[in-house]
Amino acid sequence: MVDDRPIQASATTDATDAITPAAQSAARAPVVSSKADRAAQFIAEHGEVTFTYEEERKVLRRIDLRILPLILGAYFFQQLDKSSLSYVSIFGIMEDAHLKSIEYSWLGSVLYLAQLIFQPLAAFLLVKLPTGKVVGTAVVCWGACAAIMAACTNFGSLLAMRFLLGSFEAMIAPSCLAVTQMWWRRSEQTLRASYWNAMNGVTFIVGSLVTYGLGHVVSTKIYRYQSIFIFCGVLTVLFGISFLVFMPDSPMEAKYLSERERSIAVERLRANQMGVASRQWKWDHVIETFTDLKTLLWFILIVAISIASGGISTFGNLILKDFGFTNFDAILFSMPTGAIQVAIIIGSAWVATRISRKGVVITGISCLPTIGSILMLTVPRNGKNKGVLLLGYYLVQCLGAITPMVYAWSAQNTGGDTKKKTSSAMMFMGMCTGNVIGPLLYNTKDAPLYRPGLIANLVMFVTVGVLGLLIPMYLMLLNRRHTKRREELGKQSNIIDESMVRRKDMQGSKTLEIEQNEQVIRNIEEDNGLNDLPDLKNEDFIYVY
Incomplete structure (x- = not known):
């Protein structure tokens, strides 16, 4: 049975929470440092509050219904526009735009090169400027770039537009992660991140x-790849306006x-010990990011899986085609890939949340593509083996x-607004x-086996599996250090x-309730959770494995 008594927003909530917010503010008039998170200033102005489990669940539901669809849509259109090159690869873009094999590979790589170059700027803008407006503007701009690609009929123009597309898309992935950290508690973040x-x-x-569908439309005025670019780009621009x-x-x-x-x-986020939004760029956070071993390990892990x-x-559709399928069959057989990814992403996030x-979980997942790579390397390419391939x-x-x-994982273990943004930028x-x-390791000259x-890929999957077991050991060491510091x-x-x-478990657990009562109760001025401290300098920060 759920206890409906008001619960404290965190272990830092003061006993005066029973008083109304306005009365609290007048009675205590908490003084918040100018360097503190904007959420701390908000609480100081509006007063600390208590709330029931049902109230929090209602607010969470309203956040899920408004914020989640918007970041789902933004990430969807980013992936759609980015992947459009792969979709048109089997509809003659190489012939129509007179592309060589290595030029096609560079069209795949240049987008990520642009994102790499613009990640530091993206991190700075996400700290200093309003997140919603920055992201919405970026969506409109990259949608326009995707549509304009329809006018490109040679390597030079396609390369330039793919670079611009990547420049604006550099904003979306770190912003989705920033929004996830800004709106949801750490226990809720894994599933929300898996959704987008x-x-x-x-x-x-x-x-x-x-x-x-568009591939079946034959026109004497435009190439088939051009109609796909136009369709994806225009839809993205319309969504970007709605996002704004x-x-x-x-x-x-x-x-x-x-x-x-x-x-x-705001109150429900205090226990994250991560802050919400500061709008202040702090160089000591940047320095800590680049000297933080756990961030470096996650960087290596993300490089490996991204290769x-x-x-x-x-090259996915080209690989499928070389299994012995026609152009249209290759497209149809690529569709289950989407269903598999949706199921494995959400399913693994659910498992990771439960345990x-x-x-x-990362190590377990890495075993599946390892087996798949071995099959694709060892099974002969012939009509009898299509199913196994x-x-x-x-x-x-x-x-x-x-x-x-x-x-x-990285986001849940990083505190401080600037450090969160720079750490996310480092991941991306x-x-x-x-x-x-990755695309440069493949070449159409290696078809149909693509052995190199x-x-x-096989080496990368093994590397990921090993890191998945090593990183938790270091996080345990950091938790012991923070315990000693406390x-x-x-x-x-x-x-x-x-x-x-x-929260539901918290209200139903008598043991947890007793332990909570024994903790030192701190008010907003003394709470590290909204003091915009980087995690290594915040002894109250607890790392999750």
């Missing part, structure tokens, strides 16, 4: 259907929520679940680096990580 990353799979299905209208910049500025709902949305992903995503172990190809596509798991720079390298690319400061050594505990 699952748009990779939805893009496979929708993009394949659109390509299949409906996306709030932060929970503190969400006008569609009432004042109390905004207070609850494999980049090659497969660019609270991401490293082990397809199985291998589909197993390789399970790699799509690893990237969002790494994003969520790793993703871009891998995706630049597939062998490189003891030195005279704080309680064993604290409860409320951000990773379901």
Whole structure:
């Protein structure tokens, strides 16, 4: 039975929470540092609040219904426009645009090269400017680039537009991660991150259907690849305009929520110990990002899986075609890839949330594409083996679940606004680096076996599996260091990580309730959760495995 008594927003909530927010503000008038997170300033102005489990669930539902569809759509259209090159690869773009094999490979790589170059700028803009407006503008701009690609009929113009497309798309992945950190508790972030990353799979299905339909339209005025670019680009621009209208910049500025709902949305994030939004760029956070060993390990992990992903995503339809399928059959057989990715991304996120172990799940997932790569390398290419080769190809596509798991894992273990953004930028720079390298390991001259690319993929999958087991060991060491630091400061050594505990469980657990009451109660001025501290300098930060 769920206890409906008001619950504290975090272990830091003051006993005066029973008083109304206005009375609290007048009574205590908390003084918040100018360097603190904007959420701390919001709480200081509006007062700390208590709320019931039902109230929090209602606010969470409203956030899910407004914020989640918008970031799902943004990520979907980014993937659709980015992947359009793969869709048109079997509809004559190489012949119509007079492309050489290596030029086609560079069209796949240059987009990620642009994203790599512009990641630092994206991190800076996401800290300094309103998130919703920055992302919405980027969506409109890259949609326009995708549509304009229809006018490109040679390598030079296609290369230039793909570079511009990547420049604007550099904003979307780190912004989706920033939005996830800004609106949801740590225990909720893994599943939400899996939802928007699952748009990779939805893009496979929708993009394949659109390509299949438009590919049958024969026109004497435009090439088939041009109609696909126009369709994807125009839809993206229309969505971008909607995003600008409906996306709030932060929970503190969400006008569609009432004042109390905004207070609850902010208070519930305090236990994350990560902050919400500071709009202040702090160089000490940047320095800590680049000297943080765990961030470096995640960077290596994301580079490894992105090398494999980049090659497969660019050459996937060509590989399927060389199994012995026709152009249109290759498109149809690529559609199950989308369903597989949606299922494995969300399913693995659910498992990781239930067992609270991401490293082990990543290692388990990496076994599937490892087996798939071995099948594609060893099974002869002939008509009798199409089914086995397809199985291998589909197993390789399970790699799509690893990237969002790494994003969520890194994000949940990073505190401080500037550090969160720079750490995310570093992850996406790793993703871009891998995706630049990946397509270059494949060459149409290696068809139909593509052995160099597939062998490189196999090595990457094994590397990912090993790192998935090593990183949790280092996180355990960091938790022990923070425990020792709390003891030195005279704080309680064993604290409860409320951000990773379901509220319903918290209310139903007598043991947890007793432990909570024994913790030192701190007010907003003393709470590290909204002081915009980087995680290594915040002894109250608890790392999750």
